[in-house]
Amino acid sequence: MTSLRAVLFDLDGVLTPTAEVHMRAWERLFAPYCDARGLAPYTSADYFAHIDGKPRYDGVATFLASRGVELPRGAADDAPGEDTVCALGNRKDVIVNRMFDEEGIAPYPGSVRFLDAVTAAGAQVAVVSSSRNTPAVLAAAGLTERFAVVVDGNVAAREHLAGKPAPDTYLRAAALLGVPAAEAVVVEDALSGVQAGAAGPFGLVLGVDRGVGAQALVAHGADRVVADLGELDAAVLDTPARPVARPADNQGEQA
Numbered sequence: 001m002t003s004l005r006a007v008l009f010d011l012d013g014v015l016t017p018t019a020e021v022h023m024r025a026w027e028r029l030f031a032p033y034c035d036a037r038g039l040a041p042y043t044s045a046d047y048f049a050h051i052d053g054k055p056r057y058d059g060v061a062t063f064l065a066s067r068g069v070e071l072p073r074g075a076a077d078d079a080p081g082e083d084t085v086c087a088l089g090n091r092k093d094v095i096v097n098r099m100f101d102e103e104g105i106a107p108y109p110g111s112v113r114f115l116d117a118v119t120a121a122g123a124q125v126a127v128v129s130s131s132r133n134t135p136a137v138l139a140a141a142g143l144t145e146r147f148a149v150v151v152d153g154n155v156a157a158r159e160h161l162a163g164k165p166a167p168d169t170y171l172r173a174a175a176l177l178g179v180p181a182a183e184a185v186v187v188e189d190a191l192s193g194v195q196a197g198a199a200g201p202f203g204l205v206l207g208v209d210r211g212v213g214a215q216a217l218v219a220h221g222a223d224r225v226v227a228d229l230g231e232l233d234a235a236v237l238d239t240p241a242r243p244v245a246r247p248a249d250n251q252g253e254q255a
């Protein structure tokens with residue numbers, strides 16, 4: 001008997017290879033920034049530890065804090081620059097959008113096969129992403145029509161939902177689908193993302209290892225890790241839901 005009825009997909013790194021593009025864009029922002037200020041050099045480990053999967057400005061603030069730098073938050077409409085957290089984030093947004101335009105975006109074939117399989121099996125699906133670029137990325141990848149429910153960085157800002165690693169955006173997506181969180185699968189490639197899944201009463205947290213490491217994904221809350229979603233089929237929906245008594249059963253609480 002099927003125990004899981006919904007699959008909540010992260011976008012960047014899960015449906016599309018855009019986490020790697022974000023990663024390179026952050027490096028283009030922060031490598032010269034660190035050099036110019038004599039800060040410890042920016043590395044890809046910084047991306048995975050401080051930025052990956054989080055809302056744009058939270059990523060900036062967390063990374064800067066790791067270098068002992070504190071800037072005023074500013075506002076989302078700050079012009080791209082260096083004076084505020086938001087200005088830095090918006091500068092990176094210019095960089096990443098240029099890369100998206102130049103490189104194009106195609107979904108992972110294995111992810112589309114898995115999406116087809118769970119949809120054909122009757123599961124409801126949603127996209128849950130921190131990115132404010134979600135609508136454009138879904139459109140470029142030809143996936144817009146596949147998801148009636150999208151909880152992205154724009155929705156989170158509008159509805160004042162805490163970003164990943166808090167579970168709130170995933171909980172909102174399950175609610176919009178009308179499916180109890182316990183009957184929903186969270187699919188994530190980022191540490192902050194599997195943490196978000198583990199911080200809510202979800203039925204299963206599936207990790208996709210795109211470079212952060214399977215062990216790290218498990219340590220941060222994944223129940224199971226695959227290298228590519230093409231390894232899976234709709235049988236995942238028959239996975240027994242995770243045990244009810246988990247530290248993270250406090251729905252809506254921050255991780």
Ligand SMILES: O=P(O)(O)OC[C@H]1O[C@@H](O)[C@H](O)[C@@H](O)[C@@H]1O
Nearest residue numbers: 012022052053056130131132133
């Ligand atoms: O700046 P955006 O597009 O709103 O995205 C915020 C974050 O979105 C996440 O999906 C990515 O993993 C991060 O790398 C990115 O920083």
